[in-house]
Each structure stands twice: as C-alpha cells, then as structure tokens.
Amino acid sequence: MPVVSVRRVPEYEDEALYQAVCAHFEALGVEADITPDTRVLLKPNLLAGRDPSLGVTTHPAVLRALIRRLRELGAKHILIADSPGGVYTAASLKKVYAACWYLPLSELAELNLNTATGEAGGFALIRPVMDADFIINCPKLKTHGLTVMSAGVKNLFGCIPGIIKTEQHCLNPNIEDFSNRLLDLSLVVKPALTFLDAVECMEGNGPGGGKIRLMGYTLASRCVYTLDEAAASLMALRPTMAPTLRYARKRSLSDPAAVELTGDPLVAADPPFLLPDAITKGERFFSINGLFHHFFGRKRTYPVVNTERCIGCxxxxxxxxxxxxxxxxxxxxxxxxxxxSCFCCQEMCPAHAIETQRRRAW
Ligand code: SF4
Ligand code: SF4
Structure with a gap:
C-alpha cells in the first residue's frame, strides 16, 4: 500500500526540519537505500531566482535538513540540481542559486553547474538526473495556472533542460496531452522519494505570482502520484480538477482508496487554496457552458500585460x-x-505584470 508520511513543521527551523526528515526516512525505510557510494540527487523547485520568503522555490532549509540526515547515513555524493525557467547555463544557474539563498548549501553538498544533457525515454534530461542512483524530488506546494497544482509530478518538468521545456508545451498545447506528458516524464525519471515542502505554500496566481499560504507540513512518499493525492487533500482541492491526478488515476498509477497516511494528522486547508485567475476565469473545468466553449473554442483564458507593472525585463x-x-x-x-494559454509567461514574470483575460480566440 503506498504510504505518505506526514509531519507538521510550523516554520523553517533547522532542528524541526531535521527531526521531520529523520521521521520520514524511518517511516519509509530510506536508510536501507543509502550507502557511501550512492549518488544522491536533490531536485528542488528552482523555478526562477526568487527570495525564499516569496514561496516560489523550495526553501533551502529543507535541503539543509535532508543533506544533514543523508550525511549521517554515510552518503558521500550529494548533488543539488534543477533546470529553472529560461536558459540553462552555468551563469544563469549561479544567479538562481544566489537569489534563492542556495549558495551556503555548497558547503554541505555540490551545487550543479554542469549543463551537460542527455536523452532517455524520448525526453531531453539534465545530466544529473541520468547519473543519479537515488533521486529525491523536492517540490514546493503551489497552485499552478496551467496544471492547477504544482507538487511532485509537476516538479519533474525541471528535469528537462532550459528552453527545451517550451518544446513540450508546443508539442502538447492542450492540458490533457501536456499532463499525460508530465506523467510519461515521471515514469522516466522515477524519483526514489518525493519530499514536499508544504511549510509555506503558494495559493492564488501560482506558481510564480501567488500569495503565501502557511500550512506547516512536510510530506514524503516513495510514490510521487500518491504524494500528489495527499498534497491535493492538503490544499482542499477536488482531485478531478488537477489533470495530472485525473490521468494518474486513469492510468492506474495512483489509487486514492489505497493511500495510507502515517505520522501527524493531515488537516486540509480551510478555506481551500485560492486558485489562479487563469483557472477560475477559464471554463475548462467547471460548467456545461465551459464544456461547450472548450470543445467549440469560443472562449479561452489568455494572458494580458499590465503595462503599469511591466518592467520590460x-x-x-x-x-x-x-x-x-x-x-x-x-x-x-x-x-x-x-x-x-500555457502561462509560462506569467510563471516567469518577476513583476506580477501578466494578468488574465477571458476572450474569444482572434
Ligand atoms: S503568450 Fe504566454 S500563455 Fe501564450 S503561449 Fe506565450 S507563454 Fe504561453
Ligand atoms: S511582463 Fe514585463 S515584467 Fe513581466 S516578464 Fe514580461 S517584460 Fe518582464
């Protein structure tokens, strides 16, 4: 039975996070998998260079606690790697690490600067994903303008290098195909563990421009799909609204009836997480009217630039x-x-200058 380990952690405090990591590892039997030779990859969400207080990226304190426990277990090779939005170069990675407060982590583990890539299962991947023995997927819990939620499965999109990610949007312009591609990718990357930073989450116009929602949790699971089921419960999100959850169920990758929670009680958000404008203004999920428009293409949600906020970056x-x-x-x-309507532009805008508008296609 897929297990999700749940631990309350009220704030980003080193000792509390370390205790949570120890409890998660014990509950999921992680210790048995780590030897001195295991090449461990920590894959955070480093969407863009943003201060951790904005809730966009995985908090460095979460990585610090994971590294501390992994070192105690004898792990000698620990690499932190992600491919943020935009170009994938050593210079751009350095900027993102600095902005996200990851530079001090380089005293504890290696920060990836090697931008070599490879290919597996029909996906271009950053090299560290291909070289790792044990991948710990470390997402941040957020809402998302395209996929509704961003947790375990969505975080793996950052395994695709730089602007090659945009190809997947072009090849899969509708949300159904894109969500299935994300699931295909998860089956290629196969994280050994997913460790969710749900201490300070993001609601509203996630994944880049929403508001902080304090939930005070860390969640961990060997099964990324099961973790996402639990994450949706935490957000009080109807699972049918999140296409990656819907298709994971359809493809028998997850079974919500078989999820076992262990550790602290999981208390759902009340009120539920605010959803992005791109979702609430859209008609994709909600009404008969929406279904009609979805099939006949009469109206959709599109980005629109707020020129007062735009800084021309x-x-x-x-x-x-x-x-x-x-x-x-x-x-x-x-x-x-x-x-x-992929909303990559909104995701990357540092000035919250991309708004949404429902209109007919031109
Ligand atoms: S304008 Fe924005 S939403 Fe439209 S295709 Fe470009 S990135 Fe995607
Ligand atoms: S909308 Fe303006 S501020 Fe936002 S990313 Fe584009 S150029 Fe930069």
Missing part, C-alpha cells in the same frame, strides 16, 4: 514557447494570434 519573451512576445518601448507586447 523580457523574461516572458524568453520563456514563451510560441515566441509571440516582443519587448517594445520597454514593455511586453503579446501578439494576438498563436497563444496556447
């Missing part, structure tokens, strides 16, 4: 899979045609 243009954003007179301008 160009990160949206860099991340747009359809290359339909230009910077003109220091403001982002989105072309009328070609948008696939």
């Amino acid at each position: 160009g990160r949206c243009a860099e991340s747009c899979p359809k290359q339909i954003i230009k910077i003109q007179e220091r403001k982002a301008v989105i072309a009328n045609k070609g948008c696939i």
Whole structure:
C-alpha cells in the first residue's frame, strides 16, 4: 500500500526540519537505500531566482535538513540540481542559486553547474538526473495556472533542460496531452522519494505570482502520484480538477482508496487554496457552458500585460514557447494570434505584470 508520511513543521527551523526528515526516512525505510557510494540527487523547485520568503522555490532549509540526515547515513555524493525557467547555463544557474539563498548549501553538498544533457525515454534530461542512483524530488506546494497544482509530478518538468521545456508545451498545447506528458516524464525519471515542502505554500496566481499560504507540513512518499493525492487533500482541492491526478488515476498509477497516511494528522486547508485567475476565469473545468466553449473554442483564458507593472525585463519573451512576445518601448507586447494559454509567461514574470483575460480566440 503506498504510504505518505506526514509531519507538521510550523516554520523553517533547522532542528524541526531535521527531526521531520529523520521521521520520514524511518517511516519509509530510506536508510536501507543509502550507502557511501550512492549518488544522491536533490531536485528542488528552482523555478526562477526568487527570495525564499516569496514561496516560489523550495526553501533551502529543507535541503539543509535532508543533506544533514543523508550525511549521517554515510552518503558521500550529494548533488543539488534543477533546470529553472529560461536558459540553462552555468551563469544563469549561479544567479538562481544566489537569489534563492542556495549558495551556503555548497558547503554541505555540490551545487550543479554542469549543463551537460542527455536523452532517455524520448525526453531531453539534465545530466544529473541520468547519473543519479537515488533521486529525491523536492517540490514546493503551489497552485499552478496551467496544471492547477504544482507538487511532485509537476516538479519533474525541471528535469528537462532550459528552453527545451517550451518544446513540450508546443508539442502538447492542450492540458490533457501536456499532463499525460508530465506523467510519461515521471515514469522516466522515477524519483526514489518525493519530499514536499508544504511549510509555506503558494495559493492564488501560482506558481510564480501567488500569495503565501502557511500550512506547516512536510510530506514524503516513495510514490510521487500518491504524494500528489495527499498534497491535493492538503490544499482542499477536488482531485478531478488537477489533470495530472485525473490521468494518474486513469492510468492506474495512483489509487486514492489505497493511500495510507502515517505520522501527524493531515488537516486540509480551510478555506481551500485560492486558485489562479487563469483557472477560475477559464471554463475548462467547471460548467456545461465551459464544456461547450472548450470543445467549440469560443472562449479561452489568455494572458494580458499590465503595462503599469511591466518592467520590460523580457523574461516572458524568453520563456514563451510560441515566441509571440516582443519587448517594445520597454514593455511586453503579446501578439494576438498563436497563444496556447500555457502561462509560462506569467510563471516567469518577476513583476506580477501578466494578468488574465477571458476572450474569444482572434
Ligand atoms: S503568450 Fe504566454 S500563455 Fe501564450 S503561449 Fe506565450 S507563454 Fe504561453
Ligand atoms: S511582463 Fe513581466 S516578464 Fe514580461 S517584460 Fe514585463 S515584467 Fe518582464
């Protein structure tokens, strides 16, 4: 039976996090898998270079606690690696590590700067994913403008190098195909453990521009799909709303009836997590009307630039899979045609300048 270990951790305090890691490892039998030669990869969510207090990225204190326990178990080779949004270069990685307060972690483990890539199961992958013996997937619990929730499965998208990620959006422009691709990717990466940072979570316009929601939990599981089921319960999210959960069930990757929780009680958010505008303004999931519009393409939710907030940094243009954003007179301008409503632009905008609008396709 898939087990999810649940531990309350009210804040990012080193000793409390370490105790939680020890309890999770014991509950899930992690100790038996770690030897001095095991090449351990910690894969956090480093979406972009943001201060940890903004709730966008996996908090460095979570990594610190994991590394402490792994070292006690004898692990000699511990690497931290992710491919943030935008380009995948050593220089851009250094900037992200600095902004996310990861640089001090380099005294405890190696921070990846090698941008070599490989290929497995039809996916381009960052090299550390291919070289690791034991992958610990370390997501942050957030809402997401495309996939509704971002936890274990969605975090693995960062195993695809840099802007190659945008290809997957182009090849799978509808949410059903994209969610199934994420599940395909999870079956290739096969994390040995997923360890969720759900201490300070993000609600509203996640994954980059929402608000902090303090939940005070860490969750861990050997099964990434089961962990996501528990994470959805914590958000008080109807599982049918999150396409990766729906398809994981359909593909028999998860069975909510078989989930066993161990450790502290899991108390669902009350009120439920606020959802992104891109979801609440959209009609994809909710109404008969929405179903009609979904099939007949009459209205969709699209990004729109708030020019007062836009600082002209160009990160949206860099991340747009359809290359339909230009910077003109220091403001982002989105072309009328070609948008696939993936909201990568909103995800990467540091100024919260991408808003949403429901309208007919041009
Ligand atoms: S404009 Fe934004 S939502 Fe539209 S395709 Fe580009 S990144 Fe995706
Ligand atoms: S919309 Fe956001 S990401 Fe795009 S240029 Fe403006 S501030 Fe930068």
